Each structure stands twice: as structure tokens, then as C-alpha cells.
Amino acid sequence: MENNTKKTAVLETGDRILRMLECFTIEKPEWGVTELSEHLGLYKSVVHRMLVTLEHRGFITQNPQSQKYMLGIKLFELGVVVGNQMNLRTVAKPVMEELCENTKETVMLMIVDGLEGICVEKVESTQSVRYTSPLGKRVPLHAGATTKILLAYLPEDKIDKIISKGLPKFTDYTVSDPDELRQQLQTIRKQGYCISSNDFSLGGMGIAVPIMDHSGEVVAGLSISGLEFRMNDIADSLLRQCQAAADSISKRLGAR
Amino acid sequence: MENNTKKTAVLETGDRILRMLECFTIEKPEWGVTELSEHLGLYKSVVHRMLVTLEHRGFITQNPQSQKYMLGIKLFELGVVVGNQMNLRTVAKPVMEELCENTKETVMLMIVDGLEGICVEKVESTQSVRYTSPLGKRVPLHAGATTKILLAYLPEDKIDKIISKGLPKFTDYTVSDPDELRQQLQTIRKQGYCISSNDFSLGGMGIAVPIMDHSGEVVAGLSISGLEFRMNDIADSLLRQCQAAADSISKRLGAR
DNA sequence: CTCCCTTTATCAAGGGTTTCTTCATTTCTA
DNA sequence: TAGAAATGAAGAAACCCTTGATAAAGGGAG
Structure with missing residues (x-):
């Protein structure tokens, strides 16, 4: 970057x-x-x-x-100094722990850095079979719910730049057509959340919402991630819990 | 260093x-x-x-x-890459979480780097009044149970070096006389653990034991830290639990 | 098990390149 | 508006790259 x-x-x-x-x-x-x-x-x-x-x-x-x-x-x-100075992480951690406790699935917090997403905090499900991703790992923004929610709120020129760099497929379901991706991003902005399955890892499912700061700017994505067969039927409930958690975090960051 | x-x-x-x-x-x-x-x-x-x-x-x-x-x-x-490659941390974390759950006090893992100690992992008590120390912070080795246990097993020349750099007091109880410190270290080696109160922070108490690797070398200190008035009467029980946890970690690191 | 060969790591010196030193300009804050 | 801090530029001074030698380690063959 x-x-x-x-x-x-x-x-x-x-x-x-x-x-x-x-x-x-x-x-x-x-x-x-x-x-x-x-x-x-x-x-x-x-x-x-x-x-x-x-x-x-x-x-x-x-x-x-x-x-x-x-x-x-x-x-x-x-690294610890950096982690400590992230107000977002400090504020989010207890809320994420509660959300994980209530949903039994992995909860992740991601931010944008340059043209990629980075997981800055996570609370892993205690279930033996769980979805997880390494803390600190950089991932592309067009695949996976947590990163697509971030992509949706980026400035248009940055979205263009990301698309022009190419949209590699991770599964057969990963979106790689620019027009289709833009369509998805528009829908995400409209409904204010992103639910996606199988587009980053087969069998995986993610439910993600944005977190805003005091100026109303999207500073992170919060998500519940797990296996599709476990989450599909209770997606509505999980979404509501995720939204409530994100609202709580946003308010503590000064959002209205 | x-x-x-x-x-x-x-x-x-x-x-x-x-x-x-x-x-x-x-x-x-x-x-x-x-x-x-x-x-x-x-x-x-x-x-x-x-x-x-x-x-x-x-x-x-x-x-x-x-x-x-x-x-x-x-x-x-x-920083995350470093944290991930520390086998010690990965192995210790779940054991520390259980120890914290059972004792209700903060559990800390420290290593030596140069002439100082560094906290590389901690699981904080969930009690509102708790002992804690910042992850990644460097501290002197002569004050506090977790670091004194580490100091006790250092080579003699390194102990000499640390003493020659001076032993600042943090409370009235901090040991600053070299002979007295050497005496304490000998006692610690003899009994295989360290219990100390008030010498790093007033009202604080720590119970620490060594963690060994496959070669029998002390690679870390594990401790239960909290407030003296809460821990003093159940010190024996806490020590046994700490020793069991450290044994478990040491064995997973290949110690006999 | 030992020896030899290959590969990798470590080290040194002179010519070429980069950075420091000094001071000017711009920006920000009180 | 003035003072302090941040930012930037150019020539002299210091540093580092380039090249190749040496040392160490590992693997394979006898």
C-alpha cells in the first residue's frame, strides 16, 4: 500500500x-x-x-x-502496541465475545488496508468444527461476506481500482464478473448487510454488517462466520444479533 | 538486546x-x-x-x-506472525484459560528477552477488580513472582549482569540488596516455585512456576496473579493448580 | 561411519550511490 | 499574526552495493 x-x-x-x-x-x-x-x-x-x-x-x-x-x-x-492503539478492537472485543457465546459461531472484525481486508480481531467458536481465518491475514475484498461489506462502502474510484486488479476465484461461486460484483455491492448497500455462502470457501457462510465511527464512516466489518448447513435456517436471527452487536460497537465509537 | x-x-x-x-x-x-x-x-x-x-x-x-x-x-x-510462531503460546493458551476459569484470577505467561521479562500471553480474570499487566510490556526480572522464577533459572553470569545494572524499588518491599536477592533465588530453585506479595505492586500477589521445554530448559514462567487478600489463604491450592498447568504445558512441549 | 563435494552462509574491500547537514519554505496552532 | 513544528531541497560526507573470497553445513557415496 x-x-x-x-x-x-x-x-x-x-x-x-x-x-x-x-x-x-x-x-x-x-x-x-x-x-x-x-x-x-x-x-x-x-x-x-x-x-x-x-x-x-x-x-x-x-x-x-x-x-x-x-x-x-x-x-x-x-504489534501489541498497534493492537492496543486500535480503539476499535478494544471496544469491539467484549461485544464480540458475547456474540460468539450467543451464536456459537466464529465472530470476526475486519478493516480495509489499501485494497485488501485484514482481520484485526476474532473470537473463535468453541465447536470442534468451526470456521476460522488467521488473525492479521490479508484477504481480497471481493470474496466473503466480511470483506464484501467493506468493499460496498469504499469510494467508487477505489472499487474501480480493485476490480481492475482482477477478481480471482476461490470457488466456483466466487464472483469474478465486474458488473455482477457491482450489482451485488449495490444490493449490499441497499439492505445494509451482506450474507454470502461458498464464495470464499465451500461450505462456509458469512453474515456481515458495517461498523461506523463518529462521522458515520464505515471503519470495519463485523461478521458471524460458520458452516452453511448450521447457519442457513437461522440466518434471520443471526443477522439481527449481528446488527445489534454492530450497533452497540458503533455507538461506543461515537456513531449516532 | x-x-x-x-x-x-x-x-x-x-x-x-x-x-x-x-x-x-x-x-x-x-x-x-x-x-x-x-x-x-x-x-x-x-x-x-x-x-x-x-x-x-x-x-x-x-x-x-x-x-x-x-x-x-x-x-x-x-506481530501476529511472531505470536503464531511461538509454539509456547499456542500450547499454553487453552491451559491458561482453564486455569483462569478455575482460579478466577489472572494467568500470565512470561519469557526472558535479554535482561528483561516480557508477557507473551495472558488470560485476565473476569472479576471487576483484577490484577493485570500489558501484553508485550517489558519488565525487570527482580520484582514480581513471574519474573523472579525466570531469573532464578538464568545462568549465573546473566544474573550478575542484571544485578550490576541495579535493582530499582517499585514498593518498599522490592528486594534491592544483591545478597538478599541471590538468597531468594536459591530458595526459589530449591522449592521449584515462587510466591511473592507486594514487591512489584502493593496489594498484589503472584504464584509462579517454571515451564520447561524438551531439553529441560526453563523457557517461560507461568503465574497466577491477583490481590493478596483474595489469594493468601488459598495459596497452597492455587500453587498446586499452577504446577499442574505448567506440567501440562511442559509435557506438550516435550519435557519428560 | 567417514570423506568429499556442493550449496549456503558469512565476510571484506573499493568504487559508486545514498544520505546527512544545513537551511529554506510551508503548515499549523495558539 | 507570530512562533513552533513539519516538510523539503541541494552539495558534501558517509554509507552501501558489487564482486568475490572464505567458512560452515549438509548430503551423498564409498
Whole structure:
């Protein structure tokens, strides 16, 4: 995600280090020097020197057995600082816990960052078979109820940008036709919620509503997610509970 | 915390950026350009350029109203990656939840990083009056049960180093005499647990035990923390439950 | 089980590139 | 409106990349 409103140029060396940090993900948390070199298109000695710099202050640590590198405890600390400063998360958590208790399904809170959605909080169902998604994971906005509700309230130019980047299919039910997606988004805005099944994962179902801040702007999506066969017949009831929860959170954020 | 086993020099620009990131803490999550400049002893234009570099990729974000800078969502994502790769946390969490449920007090998991302790997981009591400490916060090792249990099992040279850095008092009961501290640590090792009151916060009480990994090494401290007047009379029972929980976690980590 | 070869990680030095230092300009707040 | 903070630009100074050497580790073959 790029913020290019400022004229000041970025520091090349700094930007390169940040780019490398972005390689460490939930899917691939461990990297070797050669792997990073190839992935980033940088000399191995450059990569190594960056890793030593990060390791020096605990931002990265090396697994002595495998010699591979992984993110260090300092990033855990900084991550907690970010989590703490999200008023939205603090306010939402107890409401989400209650909603999960009442519905027995996973409750998720997502925001938009750039052209993607990120799960910033979740309360997982305690049922053995449950829907879940990793906290902090980035997902596309056109598949899944929680992200489609966010997409619906984005500015038109941003929706255009997302569509122009392409709409990959995750299942046979994932919408990939731009006109059909726009139609869906219009319906979502009209009814003020999104219910979708099977479009991100087969057998999955999500019921999502928007959360507003004091200025009436949509700042997050709240959803109940689970298995379709469990949720389909009680969708109305789940929707009402989700709406009540979102209203509660919105009010605490200063919405009218 | 410095890892200086490698001969490769760190990148000055990179190190400077990391040093700046370390300024953003739970206590002070927002900084202005001039504040950072003075705190770090760097020119304002250098600080500004570093901030723009971090902002460019979402590692830092600027509050438009106050013009101050705070950590960005990218660090939240990386923080989650770190949290996920901590096998200890994943294994411990359900056990901690049960322990909290059974004891009604806050349960905490701490590790050592450098010469300090860090809380890497906690399950807070649901009682309105409860003991708590921020997740991810660094604390000294000589005050409080959870950290003293960790200190007790550190190598002698590391204990010496910590003592030589000084033992600040948090209450009148905080141990600050090196000989007395060593005595306490010996007792803790002997009995295999630590119970302390009032030495980190007045009225607070903690019961802590060590968690071992597959090699028998102490990798974390597990504790029940609460108010002294609630815990004092049932300390034996709480200690047994804490020991059982720690044993369970240790076994799942491969300890015998 | 040991040795050899291949791959990866680590390290060093000079030329080229990037960033700091200084100060100007813009923006914001009281 | 004035002062303080944020933002931005250009030449000198410092840093880093590029290249290749060395060390370490792992795997396969005998």
C-alpha cells in the first residue's frame, strides 16, 4: 500500500529492509539468506547485512538448527502496541465475545488496508468444527461476506481500482464478473448487510454488517462466520444479533 | 538486546530506523518529528525522511489531526506472525484459560528477552477488580513472582549482569540488596516455585512456576496473579493448580 | 561411519550511490 | 499574526552495493 502524498523521497536502504520484513508471513515465517536474495532480487551479502542489522536489535532471530531467519520478539512488542492503539478492537472485543457465546459461531472484525481486508480481531467458536481465518491475514475484498461489506462502502474510484486488479476465484461461486460484483455491492448497500455462502470457501457462510465511527464512516466489518448447513435456517436471527452487536460497537465509537 | 556474535557490521541507516521504531511503546505510542529528533539525537529532516519511508509501506501512520506519528498496521501483521510462531503460546493458551476459569484470577505467561521479562500471553480474570499487566510490556526480572522464577533459572553470569545494572524499588518491599536477592533465588530453585506479595505492586500477589521445554530448559514462567487478600489463604491450592498447568504445558512441549 | 563435494552462509574491500547537514519554505496552532 | 513544528531541497560526507573470497553445513557415496 503506497502513500505518495508526500514529496520527500524514501530512504532506499530503509525501504529495502521493510520490503524484506514483508516477506515474513503466516504462510512462510522462515527464510534462508539465499531464498530472500532470490525472492527480493538482491545480492546475498546485502540480504545478510540487513538480517544482521535486524537481528542486532531483536527484530529478527536466527534458528540455529536450520540457519533460517524468522521475525523476532521486538516485532511482537510493536504489534501489541498497534493492537492496543486500535480503539476499535478494544471496544469491539467484549461485544464480540458475547456474540460468539450467543451464536456459537466464529465472530470476526475486519478493516480495509489499501485494497485488501485484514482481520484485526476474532473470537473463535468453541465447536470442534468451526470456521476460522488467521488473525492479521490479508484477504481480497471481493470474496466473503466480511470483506464484501467493506468493499460496498469504499469510494467508487477505489472499487474501480480493485476490480481492475482482477477478481480471482476461490470457488466456483466466487464472483469474478465486474458488473455482477457491482450489482451485488449495490444490493449490499441497499439492505445494509451482506450474507454470502461458498464464495470464499465451500461450505462456509458469512453474515456481515458495517461498523461506523463518529462521522458515520464505515471503519470495519463485523461478521458471524460458520458452516452453511448450521447457519442457513437461522440466518434471520443471526443477522439481527449481528446488527445489534454492530450497533452497540458503533455507538461506543461515537456513531449516532 | 544485542547479538554481537557476527562480524558483519550493521547498516547504519537501517539500525537508525529500528532505533526509532523502538521509541513507540505502550506508554508512548504517538510521537512528533521534533520529539523524535530530540529523543534520538538526530536531525529533524533525517527523522522525517525515515518516517516517510516507514509510512510509505504502512509501517507507520500519521494522525492527520495531531500530525503525530504512530505505528501502522504492517507491524500488527508482523506481530501476529511472531505470536503464531511461538509454539509456547499456542500450547499454553487453552491451559491458561482453564486455569483462569478455575482460579478466577489472572494467568500470565512470561519469557526472558535479554535482561528483561516480557508477557507473551495472558488470560485476565473476569472479576471487576483484577490484577493485570500489558501484553508485550517489558519488565525487570527482580520484582514480581513471574519474573523472579525466570531469573532464578538464568545462568549465573546473566544474573550478575542484571544485578550490576541495579535493582530499582517499585514498593518498599522490592528486594534491592544483591545478597538478599541471590538468597531468594536459591530458595526459589530449591522449592521449584515462587510466591511473592507486594514487591512489584502493593496489594498484589503472584504464584509462579517454571515451564520447561524438551531439553529441560526453563523457557517461560507461568503465574497466577491477583490481590493478596483474595489469594493468601488459598495459596497452597492455587500453587498446586499452577504446577499442574505448567506440567501440562511442559509435557506438550516435550519435557519428560 | 567417514570423506568429499556442493550449496549456503558469512565476510571484506573499493568504487559508486545514498544520505546527512544545513537551511529554506510551508503548515499549523495558539 | 507570530512562533513552533513539519516538510523539503541541494552539495558534501558517509554509507552501501558489487564482486568475490572464505567458512560452515549438509548430503551423498564409498
